[in-house]
Amino acid sequence: MDKAAIYGILLVTVLTSQINCQEAILHISSGSTEQDFCIVNNNSWTPLSKTLDGAVQYPLVMISTLLCDSSGVDPAMVNGKALVVMRGDCTFSQKALVAQMLGATTLLIASNKTLVPPSTNNTQEYSQIRIPLALMRYMDFLEAQQIFGNEMQAKLYAPPSPKIDASIGVMLLISVVTVALGGYWSGACERECLNSGTGGESVGNKANSGDVSLYSPLKVFIFVAIMCGMLILMYYFYNILVYVFIAIFSLASAIALFSCFDAVLEKLGCPSGSFTISNHSFSVRSLILASVCISISVVWAFYRNEDRWIWILQDLLGIAFCLNFIKTIQLSSFKICTILLSLLLVYDVFFVFITPFFTKNGVSIMVQVALGPDASGQRTGGDTVEVPAWPQTSTETIPVLMRVPWLSAWTQNLCGMQFSILGYGDIIVPGLLVAYCSRFDVWINSTKKIYFLSCCIAYLLGMMVTFAAMLLSGMGQPALLYLVPFTLITSATVAGCRGEIKQFWTGTSYEVLESSQEPLSPEMRTDNSVEPC
Structure with missing residues (x-):
């Protein structure tokens, strides 16, 4: 009976093991060249496609304003496009609402700080957001510009990660x-x-x-x-x-x-x-x-x-x-x-x-x-992730642990190995x-x-x-x-x-x-x- 109970628990866990991961993928392409980058999002506020093929592709542009309001932004420049803005001066939700009003299809917030999935105590404000919202490393955007120039096409998707690896x-x-x-x-x-x-x-x-x-x-x-x-x-x-x-x-x-x-x-x-x-x-x-x-x-x-x-x-x-x-x-x-x-x-x-x-x-x-x-x-309770915005100096750790990387994320690992x-x-x-x-x-x-x-x-x-x-x-x-x-x-x-x-x-x-x-x-x-x- 004890063995049956254990196997039952594991079976139920396996059958309910697909979770929506907070790490997601930004797929940028131009012609035959393409590359993936790490992004993080709050899937409960702005759900993303689970597959690359199911994601919609949009032109990717960056504007100089922080987008806390619509002043200085030409709607024609951002309409129907995925928009990149720098982090700072106002909340993520404010930026998202302004981008949405201007006709942007997606908002990516480039950050020089640790990437944490957007969250808020103001449920009403986030309930008004209809476009995907995610954070990316500013260094990744600079790398993308060097590779693709200004002709970039972007797709955002979040493949489900198995809870049991x-x-x-x-x-x-x-x-x-x-x-x-x-x-x-x-x-x-x-x-x-x-x-x-x-x-x-x-x-x-x-x-x-x-x-x-x-x-x-x-x-x-x-x-x-x-x-x-x-x-x-x-x-x-x-x-x-x-x-x-x-x-x-x-x-x-x-x-x-x-x-x-x-x-x-x-x-x-x-x-x-x-x-x-x-x-x-x-x-x-x-x-x-x-x-x-x-x-x-x-x-x-x-x-x-x-x-x-x-x-x-x-x-x-x-x-x-x-x-x-x-x-x-x-x-x-x-x-x-x-x-x-x-x-x-x-x-x-x-x-x-x-x-x-x-x-x-x-x-x-x-x-x-x-x-x-x-x-x-580290992860707390399996719910919150933090992704460094810049390469981190390796911290010395005591060798007292067996470590095996998550095999389900072996080909990704864009946000760091787990x-x-x-x-x-x-x-x-x-x-x-x-x-x-x-x-x-x-x-x-x-x-x-x-x-x-x-x-x-x-x-x-x-x-x-x-x-x-x-x-x-x-x-x-x-x-x-x-x-x-x-x-x-x-x-x-x-x-x-x-x-x-x-x-x-x-x-x-x-x-x-x-x-x-x-x-x-x-x-x-x-x-x-x-x-x-």
């Missing part, structure tokens, strides 16, 4: 595959380590593996407190710390990418090859891999603000980073999983929903840090629980991997509900609000149904003494305990 499906695939692979990798490493030795040997293998285990509730609280502190520091000292995080990500992602590629090649049985220099042995495969991974990281760092294609490298490095993090950080028990995920759920909700009441611009600290200082210029985004935390945090479930399957020797598979399915359903909530509400959602309950409740339910809830809750008896940082002695372990690597 295929990029959401790509993002869903990326997140689920990353979580599943990270969990599987963690379980595979655990099985390999257990098979390689027992007792003290296992402990030694663990120490050499580089994995980090969170086994104490106190350490979990400290970990979350550090995250809160770092987020607040980033909010107040963003312009400085952003470069620190970029450098850290470049290094960490290169190492993670190397680790992922090396594991794949090892699994495929690819020979490593080696040579010796001054009694030091070097692996040819490792050197080649290191060169490739470092090169990818350096290219990303150099072109990180290039929107058109750099998202591919950022997502590749992000996937590797998440995979390596999920495999490396090990939660020792379901108790620790519950404490960590619950605290991070509160953390996510607080910094997304509560902090806007305390910030000056009304933007949450989480959004401000993730999207950068210009986060307030992305579907997902934070690394929405992959890593549930992924740590999936990894624990995968290791628990190894500890109980479950051939069907029941815990791992059920947790992966729960994550998939949680992501689907997250995207459905985002589409229905028209605003971004803290994904952990849905992912944490789905994964925790599902895992606990499976353990309860199998009668393994106590063992699942406590994990194994492998612990570390705070004083000595050494494993408990064999005498202090229960006879039926399972010791992980």
